Amino acid sequence: MSNRIINFNAGPAVLPVDVLEQAQSELLNFNDTGMSILEISHRSKPYEAVNNEAEANLKELLGLGEDYQVLFVQGGASTQFAMVPLNFLTPRRTADYILTGVWSEKALKEAKLVGQTHIAATTAKDNYRRIPELAEIQLSDNPAYIHITSNNTIFGTQWRELPNFSGNIPLIADMSSDILCRPFDASKFALIYAGAQKNLGPSGVTAVIIRRDLAENNPKTIPTMLRYETHAANHSLYNTPPTFGVYLLNLVLRWIKAQGGLASLEQRNLAKAKLIYDVIDDSHGFYRGHADKSSRSIMNITFRLPNEELEKLFVAESIAAGMAGLKGHRSVGGLRASIYNAMPVDGCRALRDFMKEFCRKHG
Structure with a gap:
């Protein structure tokens, strides 16, 4: 495809040519259904198979078992900024945020609307040129969870070594811009979320990898679509999901496996x-x-x-x-x-x- 340019955009970003060519070849007739994947009902068996394979592939690449579930939702990471505190920031608890750039600041801003927050570490005074040292991180007395942003697209920084904290404090990460770029111990995280449009697929779908115990008994005082248990109980099919986005995301996951993982x-x-x-x-x-x-x-x-x-x-x-x-x-x-x-x-x-x-x- 000699007419393609070299695409260094930060997102929506470059997709594997092999994936685009497969999507092109299947666009009019997906899996011998006589319909495009764009036309297939999200309640149909062909789409259910796509949804299930995408979840299985993502869990396999992350080395996760049945105690985790993958949700495919909409609204981008920006909606997750609000969903995380709405579901997990309970009264008399504090949400701890480690600030490493613009996106972690935006996540903190949303949490402040919900409840009590604490900045456990920040490198803002250094114009976000670096990731905090582990010794700089000072947690609050009773954290509901700890939130990090693993990679920072605007400032070009990344956690070389992802943090690990003792105890049972849920560790939550926005990995929108570096998920699946390297091996890491995903089991240390209670929840990982990532907008697909940088390293997973097209814009319009957000992957949420959540420990099953966190996707249960979410507060009933928040809207149905903003509760993780709604999406978990319905296998991401409570409402019409971004079907084409999930299909392309699954093709990218297949491509990653074919590259050697x-x-x-x-x-x-x-x-x-x-x-x-x-x-x-x-x-x-x-x-x-x-x-x-x-x-x-x-x-x-x-x-x-x-x-x-x-x-x-x-x-x-x-x-x-x-x-x-x-x-x-x-x-x-x-x-x-x-x-x-x-x-x-x-x-x-x-x-x-x-x-x-x-x-x-x-x-």
Whole structure:
């Protein structure tokens, strides 16, 4: 597909070409039903099979058993910011948040509307250049749960080592931008949520991996659609789900398994990130990475140039070179390369070569 550009957008983001081609081939007639997956009832056996396989594939990749359930819901991570405290922040308890960027701030903002909160750690004073050290985290006396954001798309930071806390405090994570990029112990988390549009599939579906005991006896005082037990009891089919999104998400999960799983993807993701970070580090200050080296993300690489005029020129010339999405988030400016699982190594090599040549011409 020579007419495709190299897509560094942060989300919706690049999808595997193999997945897109399979979806294209099945679009008019899915699984010999004579209908498109876009037309099939969510109550039908063909769609139920898709839904069940997607849940099984995600649990398999995460190494989780029957004590966990996968929910496919709508509203993105932004709705999860509210659902988490609505379901779990009870009176006389405190929700602990570790702030590492804009999205964790937004999650905290929603929790404050529900009940008592506590900032267990923050690197805001460092302009979110780093992830807090474990020694910096100070929990409240009686946490209802602890919330983290595993990867930060805007600032380009990522937890190198995911935290672990003693006791039975539920650990909850927004993993929208790095889920399945590497192996990790998912069983230490009580709940993981992720908008699909970065590393799992298309926009419109959100995956929630929840321990079954947390999906029971949620408060009846909150709306039905905002209770996890509603979706858990109905296997994500209480209302019409984002059927096409779940179908594509399942194709991505199949693709990940075909690549060799998370261990294989981690090695490839590390190699891809190194190609670009090496250019930044070897540029003698022409490229300035935002994140401290100890907290660098392997999914979102953020950097600046000596001035904004050069940054605008960089974006313009990269577009002319067949690349898209390298402009930084509107809230912070600069430049950003999002290199999710589906970004091929050749795409990162092309960016590396472009960055070297741009530095040679303008450095």
